[in-house]
Amino acid sequence: MAGVDEVLNAVDAGLDASLARLSDFLRIPSISTDPAYAAACRQAADFAAEALTGLGLAATVRETAGHPVVIGRTDTGAARRVLFYGHYDVQPVDPLDLWDSPPFEPRIATGTDGKTRIYARGACDDKGQVSTFLEALRALKTVQGKLPVDVTVLLEGEEECGSPSLPAFLAANAEELKADVALVCDTGMWDPQTPAITTSLRGILHTEFTITGADRDLHSGLFGGAARNPIHVLARILAAVHDDTGHITIPGFYDDVAEMPQAVRDAWNALGLTPEAFLGPVGLSVAAGESDRSLIEQIQSRPTFEVNGIYGGYQGQGSKTIIPSTATAKVTMRLVANQDPAKIAAAFKDFVQARLPADCKVTFGKSEGSRAVLVPPDSPDLAKARTALQAEWGTTPVAIGSGGSIPIVGQFKNVLGMDTLLIGFGLDDDRVHSPNEKYDLTCFHKGTRSWVRVLSALA
């Protein structure tokens, strides 16, 4: 059988054809959150299924309550099976006037820095990243006649709107989807020279709550001084969540927080990420979290409490002299292992109730959450992937945490009993979710080569 080098040569030789296929994928405006694009989402699902069929996978488009899921699989009796997860849907494109070229007309251009990039909505997130995997399959199949492992590909169409249909699909098709390890290509590199494997993801807990005082808005002159103001109550509750050192004071909040091993913290801190470098591009310069933690711990391995939105009373021009009836805060907490979203949600409700003065009521919105995910640092598959990435990039890959949340990864572990390797080739400046999204051709090309090496190593 032909060796890995020949497969890599085939990737190189086929780059233009690979880009042409990616461009066709990018031309489909599969914006999942907007019902106006439902047909485009189905078109993207059909496109992906055809691509999988073309690679010799048994591919099906499967109905859900929302946009369909695409499944493709090989069953060659290989010793090992991987489950690859990605998504064919994309974010909305507004504000359209900030795009330099139409978001669904892919454009390849070379910048003044000499780097060539493909520009389109989804160029990176996630059509470009998914395509690195599909093109690696193509090269492996073409050169070696078969894949080094059996593969199940799972592409969903609702990642950009919260994956509402996926948990039920996963539970209903658990046997079909089981594999030895899951692979996800929806994360980033450490920098343009250094690949990364994301080994932890924070969990998330969404909630919102409304404080109600009087049963109507009151005149702040006639009632001011005697009537409880729910904005004041809300402010006092929110102000009490963090102490002066940035720690969260909700009783029990840190009880189940697992510390990263010192070796991991040392490795992170050795990356030397400074507040100036990380926060400078958004106009900040001071790490504002727990004062006894480094910035990289604050964003990767420590839980957070953030108010995402607040409102109450008059918000128009000028002033309105009222004591409002209600005030509301929308909150998300990022969780780390081993915090339980349900337990934290209950602790937070108790925290609010304990601070509720006489005469005030509180109502909570639905609390929804997912646990944090940790990839075991000693997994043999992780070691194999590292070696494969090192061979491709000539740089030692770094293991990083992501402060973001990819709930499906927790479900792979909890429902299917699988660990996940999160390997992606996005860069910090790819403008995912923003106008002029792009993917560097180097990332696309070497990302494809990386998957050839990783899949061969996992065999």
Added chain:
Amino acid sequence: MAGVDEVLNAVDAGLDASLARLSDFLRIPSISTDPAYAAACRQAADFAAEALTGLGLAATVRETAGHPVVIGRTDTGAARRVLFYGHYDVQPVDPLDLWDSPPFEPRIATGTDGKTRIYARGACDDKGQVSTFLEALRALKTVQGKLPVDVTVLLEGEEECGSPSLPAFLAANAEELKADVALVCDTGMWDPQTPAITTSLRGILHTEFTITGADRDLHSGLFGGAARNPIHVLARILAAVHDDTGHITIPGFYDDVAEMPQAVRDAWNALGLTPEAFLGPVGLSVAAGESDRSLIEQIQSRPTFEVNGIYGGYQGQGSKTIIPSTATAKVTMRLVANQDPAKIAAAFKDFVQARLPADCKVTFGKSEGSRAVLVPPDSPDLAKARTALQAEWGTTPVAIGSGGSIPIVGQFKNVLGMDTLLIGFGLDDDRVHSPNEKYDLTCFHKGTRSWVRVLSALA
């Protein structure tokens, strides 16, 4: 000349026509704080000027930097002249969905308690109250051929947004506006059976401020824990304004607060206003202000700090995982003698600045304010008005303080050298500034009769 009883009979006979005129006035959406309603404010001014002309006054609509002022006057050479002040502008109507009928489509309805009321924005504050005076003039003029005193009517269109143009107008037209006493109909009764003359008013200070963190909204997963959240900063500042006993902690805030004489406090406390009675109708039961003050002091003679509105970040359905760039609070403080609005505004800015963490900026909106007002308790006109009200209502009127603010009253004293009689017929449950504002027809009817008696008594 026909006597007062014949005038009162004319008021009774003309009630339906009076209500029809009030309804026409109420149909004009003269929301002064919102520039979108500027044309409606002018329409209301024109409407008022025509009404004054119809009563035989020389009426003019006078330009200001903001909404116009309406002036009407008689010059019959009567022994005395009164200056009547009111306003034709109204508060905003949001939240619109809480109104049982459209706020600018006046509705007259009889409740299960047998009382008939008119519902609309401005039904009480201040179009209904102003109309009691205008309808009294109409009956006096119709029955007696002339008014018992010369009258200057001054109606402004910016009372609900802080009267920014009025001080300059008053100063520029001082000679024209001088009178023996000023009358204001923008206050309330003690209870539905007991009229009141308001002898003290709190001052007011409006301000708003915005905290800015990052220069854009940030992903709360990627940045959460490290990036300063301006909502948290705002909540901490607002939470620090009151201590646990309800006192305001802004340095110097109480320095110039004058205590009411013990006799006044004794008289107030003798009224026996309980938290249950005052707050019960709005769904509250506990006096939430300074814990060492009675409820009546909390609302009449003690200064306050109230957040009238707050907003920042995402406020739509569901959740959006952002750390917002900005958060804003709209604030009013009620001031008592001898607090200086400018001094308090400066103290508040210092208070905010002192609590601003690194990386955050604050911007303040315009700070506008007026001092508190005290009416001399021994004025002969006050005694005449008391007797007139006693005759109409059959109950001894009480002298009360108002927690609200009518900045013009201080200017009448300071610029024109006039004391003011504050006589109004609003009730605590009129929902001024709230959805479903109403005015009891008894208040409208007997209020009109009261002015007939008061004007006759002042002659």
